[in-house]
Amino acid sequence: MRLIDLLPVLCLLPHPLTATFADDAYHVDFHHVLLGAPQPRATFLHRPSAASKASLLYTLSNRSVLGAVNPRDGLVVWRQQLGNGNGLLKPVFGDNIIVSAINRTVQAWDAVEGRLVWDWTSHEEIKTLEVSQRDGGGRGVYILTQGARSGASVRKLSAHSGALVWEFHDESGNMPQGLSISAQGLYFVTSHSAILQGSKIKVIILNPSDGVSLGVMSLSTDADLSDDDSTLTLESTNFSSLVVWSDRTSNSLRINVLGTNKIHVARLPSEKDESIETLQITTSATEEGAVDLLVHCKIRTSHSTSYLAQLYRLDTVSESLKMVYHLPKVQGPAAVSIATYEGNTYLIRTTRRDVTLFSSTSARHLGQWLLRLKGHSPSTIAYDIPFTVSEVVVKGKSSYAVRSAVLLSTGDWEMIQNGEDLWFRPESLSGVVAAAWATTGGHQSLAKELETESHSGIAEAYFHRIKRHARGPKKLPQWIQGLPERIAHSLLGIEYRPQTMGYRRDSFGFHKTLILATDSGGVFALDAGSNGKILWRTQVSVLGKAKLWEIESIEVSIDVALIRVVGGRELQVRVTDGTVLDDRLNSAEVDLKMTITVPNMSGSALPIRVKTDGAVTVPQRRHSRLDTTIVTRDDDMTIRGWTLSTSEPKLAWAFLAQPNERIMSVIARPLNDPVASVGKALGDRNVLYKFLSPNLLVITSVKKDTSSASFYILDSISGRMLHTLTHPAVDVTQPIASVFSENWFAYAVFSNMTKGAMTEAATKGYQVVVSELYESTAANDRGPMDSASNSAYLHPSAVDAGVHDDGPHIVSQTYLVPAAVSFMTVTSTAQGITPRSLLCVVPTLNSVFAIPRAITDPRRPTGRDATSIEAEEGLFRHEAALEFDPKWALNHMREIQDVQGVITSPSILESTSLVFAFGNLDLFGTRIAPIGGFDMLGKGFNKIQLIGTVVALAIGTGVLAPLVRRKQTDSRWKGT
Numbered sequence: 001m002r003l004i005d006l007l008p009v010l011c012l013l014p015h016p017l018t019a020t021f022a023d024d025a026y027h028v029d030f031h032h033v034l035l036g037a038p039q040p041r042a043t044f045l046h047r048p049s050a051a052s053k054a055s056l057l058y059t060l061s062n063r064s065v066l067g068a069v070n071p072r073d074g075l076v077v078w079r080q081q082l083g084n085g086n087g088l089l090k091p092v093f094g095d096n097i098i099v100s101a102i103n104r105t106v107q108a109w110d111a112v113e114g115r116l117v118w119d120w121t122s123h124e125e126i127k128t129l130e131v132s133q134r135d136g137g138g139r140g141v142y143i144l145t146q147g148a149r150s151g152a153s154v155r156k157l158s159a160h161s162g163a164l165v166w167e168f169h170d171e172s173g174n175m176p177q178g179l180s181i182s183a184q185g186l187y188f189v190t191s192h193s194a195i196l197q198g199s200k201i202k203v204i205i206l207n208p209s210d211g212v213s214l215g216v217m218s219l220s221t222d223a224d225l226s227d228d229d230s231t232l233t234l235e236s237t238n239f240s241s242l243v244v245w246s247d248r249t250s251n252s253l254r255i256n257v258l259g260t261n262k263i264h265v266a267r268l269p270s271e272k273d274e275s276i277e278t279l280q281i282t283t284s285a286t287e288e289g290a291v292d293l294l295v296h297c298k299i300r301t302s303h304s305t306s307y308l309a310q311l312y313r314l315d316t317v318s319e320s321l322k323m324v325y326h327l328p329k330v331q332g333p334a335a336v337s338i339a340t341y342e343g344n345t346y347l348i349r350t351t352r353r354d355v356t357l358f359s360s361t362s363a364r365h366l367g368q369w370l371l372r373l374k375g376h377s378p379s380t381i382a383y384d385i386p387f388t389v390s391e392v393v394v395k396g397k398s399s400y401a402v403r404s405a406v407l408l409s410t411g412d413w414e415m416i417q418n419g420e421d422l423w424f425r426p427e428s429l430s431g432v433v434a435a436a437w438a439t440t441g442g443h444q445s446l447a448k449e450l451e452t453e454s455h456s457g458i459a460e461a462y463f464h465r466i467k468r469h470a471r472g473p474k475k476l477p478q479w480i481q482g483l484p485e486r487i488a489h490s491l492l493g494i495e496y497r498p499q500t501m502g503y504r505r506d507s508f509g510f511h512k513t514l515i516l517a518t519d520s521g522g523v524f525a526l527d528a529g530s531n532g533k534i535l536w537r538t539q540v541s542v543l544g545k546a547k548l549w550e551i552e553s554i555e556v557s558i559d560v561a562l563i564r565v566v567g568g569r570e571l572q573v574r575v576t577d578g579t580v581l582d583d584r585l586n587s588a589e590v591d592l593k594m595t596i597t598v599p600n601m602s603g604s605a606l607p608i609r610v611k612t613d614g615a616v617t618v619p620q621r622r623h624s625r626l627d628t629t630i631v632t633r634d635d636d637m638t639i640r641g642w643t644l645s646t647s648e649p650k651l652a653w654a655f656l657a658q659p660n661e662r663i664m665s666v667i668a669r670p671l672n673d674p675v676a677s678v679g680k681a682l683g684d685r686n687v688l689y690k691f692l693s694p695n696l697l698v699i700t701s702v703k704k705d706t707s708s709a710s711f712y713i714l715d716s717i718s719g720r721m722l723h724t725l726t727h728p729a730v731d732v733t734q735p736i737a738s739v740f741s742e743n744w745f746a747y748a749v750f751s752n753m754t755k756g757a758m759t760e761a762a763t764k765g766y767q768v769v770v771s772e773l774y775e776s777t778a779a780n781d782r783g784p785m786d787s788a789s790n791s792a793y794l795h796p797s798a799v800d801a802g803v804h805d806d807g808p809h810i811v812s813q814t815y816l817v818p819a820a821v822s823f824m825t826v827t828s829t830a831q832g833i834t835p836r837s838l839l840c841v842v843p844t845l846n847s848v849f850a851i852p853r854a855i856t857d858p859r860r861p862t863g864r865d866a867t868s869i870e871a872e873e874g875l876f877r878h879e880a881a882l883e884f885d886p887k888w889a890l891n892h893m894r895e896i897q898d899v900q901g902v903i904t905s906p907s908i909l910e911s912t913s914l915v916f917a918f919g920n921l922d923l924f925g926t927r928i929a930p931i932g933g934f935d936m937l938g939k940g941f942n943k944i945q946l947i948g949t950v951v952a953l954a955i956g957t958g959v960l961a962p963l964v965r966r967k968q969t970d971s972r973w974k975g976t
Contacts, residue, residue, distance in 0.1 A: 005862070007194050009261075011598065012156070012657055013694075021423050022751070028926060028927050029890070029892075029924065029925060029926030029927070030528075030531040030532035030923075030924070030925050030926075031532075031891070031894050031896065031922065031923070031924050032426065032429055032532055032922060032923040032924075033075075033076050033079075033894075033922060034062030034063045034425075034426075034427055034429060034921050034922055034923070035059065035063070035065045035067045035069075035079060035425075035427060035430070035921075036061030036062050036064075036065050036411075036427055036429045036430045036431075036921070037061055037062045037063075037407065037411040037413075037428075037430075038059040038060075038062075038399050038407055038413060038797070039060055039061065039062060039086070039087070039089075039916065040386060040387040040407070041088075041089075042059060042060035042088060042089035043057070043058070043059040043089075043387075043389055043405070043407075044057075044058055044059075044089075044091065045057055045058075045071070045389055045391055045497040046058055046091040046098070046111065047111045048068070048096060048111035049096045049111065049112055050094055050096070050450075052112075054071075054072075054228065054561040055071065056068045056069065056070065056071070056077060056111070056387070057069040057070075057071050057405055058089065058091070058098055058111075059089075060082075060087045060088070060089040060100060060102075061427070061430075061920065063430060063431070063920060064081065064082045064083050064084055064085060064087055064102055064898075065079055065080070065081055065082070065921065066079065066080045066081075066082055066100050066109065067079035067090065068111070068114060069425075071403065071405070071415060071422075071783075071852075072422070073423055074413075074415060074422070074423030074424070074425050077114070077659035078113060078114030079114065079897075080098060080109065080114055080116075081921075082102045082105075082107070083102055083103060083105070084103075084300065085102050085103045086102070086633060087100055087101060087102035087207075088100065088101040088102070088126070088128070088129035088560050089101075089129075090129055090130065090131040090141075091111070092108075092130070092131050092139065092141075092159050094139075095159055095160070096110060096111050096112060097109060097110060097111055097117055098111050099129065099131055099141050099159070100129075100850055101126045101129040101143060102126075103125065103126070104121055104122045104123070104124065104125060104126060104145075105119060105120070105121050105122075105126075105144060105312060106119065106120045106121075106122070106141065106157065106162070107119040107125065108141075108159070108162060109675075111487075113269070115658060116135055117162075117811065118161055118162030119162060120157055120162045121283045122143070122145050122155075123145075123147065123150075124145035124146055124147035124150060124153065125145060125147070126143050126144070126145050127144045127145065127146050127152075127176060127178070128142075128143065128144035128176075128178045128179045128348060129141070129142070129144075129901065129964075130141055130142045130143075130179045130180065130236070131159065131181070132186075132208060134183045139159040139160070140157060140158060140159055140165060140405070141156070141157040141158075141159050141162075142154065142155070142156050142157075142179050142181060142186060142207065142208075143155050143157065143179075144176055144178060144188070145820070150169075150175065151169065151170055151171050151172075152169075152170045152174075152176040152190070153167055153168065153169050153170070154167065154168040154170075154179065154186075154188050154206065154211070154476055155167040155168075156211060164212055165211075166211035167211065168188070168206060168211045168213070170188070170190065170204070170370075172190065172192075172202075173192075174190035174191060174192045174202055175190060175191050175192060176188075176189075176190050176505055177189040177190055177191055177201075177232050177234065177243075178232075178234040179234070180234040180235070180236045180242075180243070180258060181208070181236055181239040181241065182236050182237065182239060182240050182258075183239055183240075184240060184241070184258075184259055185205055185206065185207070185208060185214065185259065186204060186205070186206040186207070186208045187203055187204070187206070187234075187241055187243075187258040187259070188203070188205075188206055189201065189202070189203055189204075189205040189234060189243055189258075190202045190204070190572035190588040191232070199220075199221050200218055200219070200220060200221075201218065201219040201220075201232075201245070201256075202216065202218055202219075203216065203217040203219065203243070203258055203259075204216050205217070205259065208373060208606055209504050210660060217259075217261070218877075219256055219263065220241075221245060221254060228500075230337065231245065231246055231279060232244070232245040233245070233281050233508070235281060235282075235293075235647070236283075236284040237283055237284065237285035237291055238285055238826060239285050239289065239291070239297045239316070239765055240258075240285070240291055240316050241257070241258040241259075242256065242257055242258065242283060242291065242293070243255075243256050243258055243312070243455065244256075244281055244293075246279055251267065251268045251270045251276060251925055252265055252267050252268060253265070253266040253268065253279075253281075253295065254266075255293065255312075255314065255321065256882065257291075257314070257316050257319070260316075260319065261317050264319075264321040265296040266295065266310075266312055266321065267295075268295070268297060268310075269308070270299060271301075272304065273301055273302065273365060274299045274300070274301050275299070275301075275584055276297050276298070276299055276551040277298045277299065277300045277305075278295075278298040279295065279296070279297055279298075280294075280295075280296040280336075280387070281293065281294070281295055281296075282294040282296075282337070282338050284338050284339075284340055284345055287343065289315065289316050289317045290313060290315055290316070291313070291314045291316065292311060292313055292314075292315070292324075292338070292345045292360065293311070293312040293313070294309065294311050294312075294336065294338045294530055294740040295309065295310050295311075295312065296309045296335070296336045296349065297309070298307075299329070304331060305331070305332070306329045306330060306331050306332075307329065307332075307333075307334040307335075307336075308326075308327060308328070308330075308331055309326075309327040309336040309347065309349065310323055310325070310326050310327070311323070311325040311326075311327075311345070311347060311360055312324065315379040316361055317716065320934070325347065325358060325360050326459050326916070327347065327349060327358065327633065330349075330351060332351060332352060333352060333383065333384040334349060334350065334351045334385060334411075335349070335350050335386065335387050335388045335406070336348065336349045336350075336388075336390060337350075337387070337388040337390040337404065338390075339390045339391050339392045341391075341392045341393065341394055341795070342394070344358075344359060344360070344361060345357050345359070345360045346358065346366075347359070347360075347390045348388065348390040348392070348402055348404055350385060350388050350404055350406055350416070352371070352385075352810060353370065353371060354368055354369060354370050354371055354419065355368070355369045355402060355404065355416060355418070355419055355657075356368045356369075356402055357392065357402050361664070362603070364658065366398075366400060367400050367402070367418075368688050369402075369418045369419030369420075370419055371416065371418050371419050371421075372419055372421075375910050378617065383408045383410050384408070384409035385406060385407070385408060385409070386407050386408075386409060388404045388405060388406045388407070389404065389405045389409055390402065390404040390708065391403050391404065392404075400418075401417065401418065402417065402418055403415065403416070403417045403422075404416050404417075408549060409557060410428045410522075410537075410539070410910040411427045411428035411520065411928075412424065412425060412426055412427055412428050413425040413427050413461045424635075424737050426534060427519065428520065428522055428524075428537070429518065429519045429524060429534075429923055430517070430518070430920065430921055431520055431548075431650055432516045432517065432518050432519075432900075432919065432920075432923065433517060433518065433519050433549065433550070433551045433900075434516070434517045434551035434552075434553065434554045434569070435515065435516050435517075435554065435565075435901070435903055435916060435918050436514075436515045436554035436556050436561065436903070437512050437513070437514060437515075437556065437557065437561075437903065437905040437914070437916075438512065438513040438514070438525075438556040438561060438575045439513070440512075440513050440559065440575055440576055449464075449468055452464065455916055461922070477941070478914045481552055484621055488967070490784060507908070508630065508907055508908050508909050508912070508923050508936070509906070509907035509908035509909065509914075510525055510528065510529035510907055510912075510914070510927060511526070511528065511529030511530065512528045512529070512905060512907075512914060513525050513526070513527060513535065513575060514526040514527075514528055514532075514916055514925070515554055515556060515561045515961065516918065517549070517551045517554060517563055518549065519548040519549045519550075520548075520615075521539060521540055521541030521542060521549045521655045522537060522538070522539050522540070523538045523539075523540055523561075523563065523571075523573055523578065524536070524537045524538075525537075525538070525578060526923075526925075528914060528916065528925050532923060532925055534814060535763065535861065536576075536578035537578065538573065538578040538579075538580060540563075540571055540573075540580060540583070541565075549565065550565065550566035550567075551565060551566070552565060552566050552595070553562065553566070556575065559574060559575045559576055560572050560573070560574060560575065560581065561573045561574075561575055564595055567585075568593070568595075569584070569585045570582070570583075570584050570585075571583050574725055593611065594631060595607050595608065595609055596608050596610065600621075606618070608630060608644070610632050615632075615634075616630065616632060616642050616644075616649045616713060617649075618644065618648075618649060620679055626656060627640055627696075627714060628643075628644040629642065629643050629644070629652060630642050630644065630649075631666070631697065633663065633666055636653065637656060637657045637661075637662075637663065638656050638657070639654070639655040639663065639666060639699065639714075640653070640654045640655075641653045641654070641717075641719050652717075652718075652719060653718065653719025654719070655699065656699055656721065657713075657716060658703075660703055660704070660705050660706075661701050661710070662701060662703075663699060663700070663701045664702055664736055665699075665700045665736070665738060666697055666698075666699050666700075666701045667697070667698050667700075667738055667739065667740050668696065668697050668698075668716070668740060669694060669696065669740050669741060669742070670741060670826070670828065672828050672834070672906065673694075673741055673742060673828070674776050674829075674830070674831055674832035675690075675692055675742055675832050676755075676831055677690075678831040679864075680688055680865070681873075682779060682869070682873055683868075683869035683870055683873035684871035685873070685905075686780050687779060687780055688774055688779050689774060689775040689780075689781070689782055689783070690742070690743035690772075690773065690774060690775070691743050691773035691774055691775050691777065691783075691808035691809070692742070692743055693715065694716045695715055696714070696715060696716070696722070696740065697714045697715075697716050698711060698712070698713060698714075698738055698745050698747075699711070699712040699713075699714060700737070700747065700896070702730070702732040703732070703974070704732055705734060706728070707728070707729055707730055707731070707752065708725070708726055708728050708730055708732075709724065709727045709730040709732065709736060709749055710724065710726045710727075711724070711725045711726075711727075711747060712724050713745075713773075713808075722807040722808060723807060723808065723810055725771075725812075727749055727751065729751055729752040730749050730750065730751055730752065731749075731750040731752055734749075734750045735820070735822045735823075735840075736748065736749050736821060737821050737822055737824040737840075738824060739761045739824035739825055739826055739838070741826045742832070742836070743774070744770065744771060744772040744858075745770075745771055745773075746768060746770045746771070746824060746838060746856065747768075747769055747770070747824070748766065748767065748768045748769075748771065748817070748820070748821035748824065748840070749766075749767055750765070750766050750767070750820065751763055751764060751765065751766075751767050751839045752764055762812075763814075763894070765816050765817075766816065766817045766818070766819060766821070767814055767816055767817065767818050768815045768817050768821060768840075768856075768882065769812060769813070769814050769815075769859060770810045770812065770813055770815070770838075770856045770857075770858050771810050771811065771812040771813075772812075772857075772858050772859070773809070773810055774808060774809045774810075774811065775808065775809070776809055777809045777838035783808075783809075790874070811858045811859055812858055812873075813856075813857075813858035813859075813860065813862075814880070815880065815881070815882035816880055816882065817857070817882050817883075818883060818884060819842045819843075819844045819845055819884070819885065820842070820843065820844065821840045821841065821842060822841050822842070822843050822899075822900075823840070823841040823899070823900070823902060824838065824839065824840055824841075825839045825899055825902045825903070825904060826838060826839060826904070827839065827850070827904050827913035827915065827928060827930060828904045828905060828906050828913050829906045829910050829911070829912070829913055830906040830907070830908070830910055831906075831910050833910055834910055834911055834913075834929075834930055834931055835852070835854070835930055835931060836853055836930070837850040837851060837852055837853060837928065837930045838850070838851040838853070838856055839851075839890075839902050839904070839915065841899045841902060841917070842884065843898075843899070845884065846891075846897050847884075847889045847890075847895070847896065848889070848890045848891060848896065848902060848915075848917050848924070849850060849884050849888045849889055849890070850888050850890055850915075850928055850930070851882075851884075851888055852888075852930060853930070854874055855882070857874075857875060859875060860875050860876060860877065860878035861875065861876075861877060861878060862878045863878075864877065865877050890915060890917075890924075890926050890928060891924055891926075894924070896917060896922040896924045897919075897921045897922050898919045898920040898921040898922065899917045899919040899922065899924075900918065900919035901917070901918055901919065902915065902916065902917045903915075903916050903918075904916075907927065909933070909935050909936055910926070910931045910935055911930075911931065911932065911933050911934050911935050912927050912929045912933060912936070913927065913928050913929075913930070914926075914927050915928055
């Protein structure tokens with residue numbers, strides 16, 4: 001009996017309800033735990049506790065994620081999502097906490113475990129965060145807030161409890177610049193424009209204990225601090241506080257020790273045609289009365305960019321400033337960091353080529369290490385080095401250990417120790433907005449060759465096939481070379497890594513390529529079967545700080561990925577190596593909303609332009625198939641269906657939302673949605689026929705005034721409404737997820753319905769509704785159309801007289817779930833024989849759950865146990881509450897944060913589907929077998945023992961066969 005004949009029986013047998021087995025977790029899946037690009041002013045090395053001898057690397061990323069990273073291996077110790085906006089981060093030495101501020105909230109976190117200790121919320125935006133290690137009133141957290149009308153305020157919070165200690169209000173109307181705290185006091189710095197020119201810097205000295213003003217000082221400057229070319233920075237150490245401002249056009253720095261009147265001037269060296277583009281200032285204090293000031297400049301000319309650094313020492317006792325070290329100018333990207341060890345100040349400069357260590361007490365460099373980067377480091381990409389965080393350990397008179405966390409302009413993070421990289425974090429993968437599957441290797445190459453032959457003449461196709469077979473032996477040496485590795489991989493489980501990426505043997509279809517596009521303008525390719533390894537990356541757009549790349553869609557055809565960007569830009573990228581083949585902008589179509597592709601008369605893709613008003617245009621002299629219908633959505637009110645023909649597109653139908661109704665989503669069946677059976681076999685051997693149509697749409701709309709959600713099933717060919725369902729008392733502010741596959745659809749809402757509203761039972765909470773569409777209510781009945789000789793959705797008048805179609809029969813069931821579902825999709829297999837699992841993204845649990853199809857079957861009996869016939873079909877008693885079983889979690893014990901979407905793809909094995917989850921932060925990929933891997937050998941299968949048994953049998957047969965033949969021959973002679 002063939003295996004395919006046994007599949008229906010296997011589906012009815014009790015099957016495992018486990019999404020990921022414990023022994024498969026961390027082997028068949030991969031997880032990129034991401035933080036986002038670290039912010040320079042919110043990244044530092046800090047000992048989490050006084051008893052700790054090692055430091056952790058703390059950062060607050062550009063995606064408002066606070067995390068602690070182990071400097072040894074780059075693994076995330078803990079992380080917390082804080083919200084949206086630019087944040088601030090400071091450590092509290094000795095109290096085992098770190099303090100963050102974002103928007104209007106200040107939070108203290110346990111530095112070891114990442115547990116929230118306390119939080120405090122302000123009514124105004126928080127501009128500055130400072131932490132005092134010791135002062136007369138105890139350790140405190142100082143914040144500077146600014147409101148639209150209330151002016152600037154300084155507040156002190158208790159570092160232990162977060163309680164408000166005191167507050168100081170400034171009603172002068174000056175522009176607040178920041179706070180600085182030191183052993184001498186608390187300084188509140190503001191500025192305002194002078195009468196003639198320049199600016200006035202006002203310093204208010206506050207008592208850290210009670211917030212009482214102790215005095216006011218004023219400083220004058222010729223620079224206009226409100227200009228973009230001028231910067232003001234507040235730096236503080238344990239002993240003193242500084243205010244540093246600069247005017248890049250004058251190539252000089254002004255430095256003032258807060259509490260004094262003297263202004264020190266530091267001249268920055270520059271040539272005649274050079275201009276200072278950026279300035280980075282870092283301070284360090286190794287002894288009382290002296291402050292080391294590191295100034296790092298990025299200098300640009302008309303033809304090059306260079307970097308230089310100078311170290312100044314400011315004596316606060318004698319009020320003198322002198323330059324103690326000058327790092328020579330270097331070409332290309334460079335970053336300089338400052339570190340202290342046992343009272344000495346060290347400078348670490350990192351370039352693309354080397355890492356160099358300097359000391360303020362030595363005239364020459366102490367060490368230089370050439371960078372020896374591994375293959376996972378993006379050394380082939382042109383990148384800058386915005387900043388580094390370093391630490392130095394002196395092991396002897398001339399032995400040093402230098403460890404630097406380097407941020408690359410690509411957004412990636414790398415730890416380098418004495419020139420060798422310890423780990424690499426691909427933070428540039430954060431912010432994925434679109435993803436698509438691509439199949440590379442021999443199967444895709446063969447498909448491309450066959451497609452070429454199908455569009456050629458008979459003679460041309462014949463000679464093309466001869467050439468193709470002639471090229472086959474060229475791959476024989478490569479195949480023989482990789483044969484031992486493949487045998488070792490098959491028998492011993494040793495990882496097999498092919499020499500070339502373009503072709504690799506993929507027997508099960510697990511090594512598919514994922515094409516990703518991020519909101520920062522990057523395109524990536526990951527190998528889904530090799531722990532999500534980055535195959536290549538391409539930066540196709542350089543965006544500003546406040547801009548995000550908006551992707552319309554990614555379509556993969558053979559070995560080319562077509563990326564459509566909102567605004568009309570289209571890119572073609574080669575899947576195998578990331579080469580940009582074409583980059584065009586449809587600038588002439590200013591009202592272009594999106595582009596879709598349909599097959600034309602020859603079978604190739606035809607681009608259809610959809611405008612913002614919902615109208616469609618077809619390129620001139622290019623015609624689509626006559627039976628093609630496309631659906632457009634122009635706004636939140638109207639959906640239109642267009643029939644494409646050899647002339648202009650014709651409007652076939654239009655769906656208009658009701659007054660005050662807003663359309664949320666329009667979904668159709670997935671492109672890869674094969675149907676293995678047109679009916680469902682019942683327990684009594686009858687068949688319930690499915691209502692199957694590839695043209696159905698599920699439209700979701702909401703009404704805010706009535707707090708209701710409506711779901712419409714629409715035929716996209718005729719525009720006929722097949723079913724309507726309305727949910728009252730729905731929280732329309734929460735996401736409504738939906739999915740449509742085969743003959744069933746599901747959606748998730750939050751219902752506010754209480755007792756007495758529509759029903760007697762209270763149903764308030766998160767709900768998942770599953771509905772199935774059938775031809776008829778009776779078994780073995782194809783519905784009203786069964787007796788009709790012809791039928792058409794496009795022209796209902798063509799139906800036989802007297803035959804009336806009321807649409808599909810729908811069976812629905814509602815389940816109460818414990819948390820909100822933000823996204824839904826289904827698993828997919830090549831033939832559609834394996835039952836589909838419902839994949840649900842649950843943000844509050846940081847998980848993706850695969851709910852088995854048997855659990856969500858709406859035909860489960862309600863209020864009673866299943867009969868013997870229903871039990872034979874696989875049905876069981878329906879329970880209103882549907883708990884998310886931990887065994888359904890695809891991510892096992894991992895936490896995948898901020899998932900925005902999930903895509904699936906079939907593998908070569910019918911039992912297995914590939915799943916990939918992406919979003920603003922994490923990436924997660926795995927494979928799932930909804931009813932078990934019935935077509936693949938398990939891990940416990942001993943291949944070596946099988947081969948040994950076969951070999952032993954062959955040897956035994958070879959040895960015993962002559963003996964048996966001799967014995968038979970002798971018996972015949974003796975018998976005669």
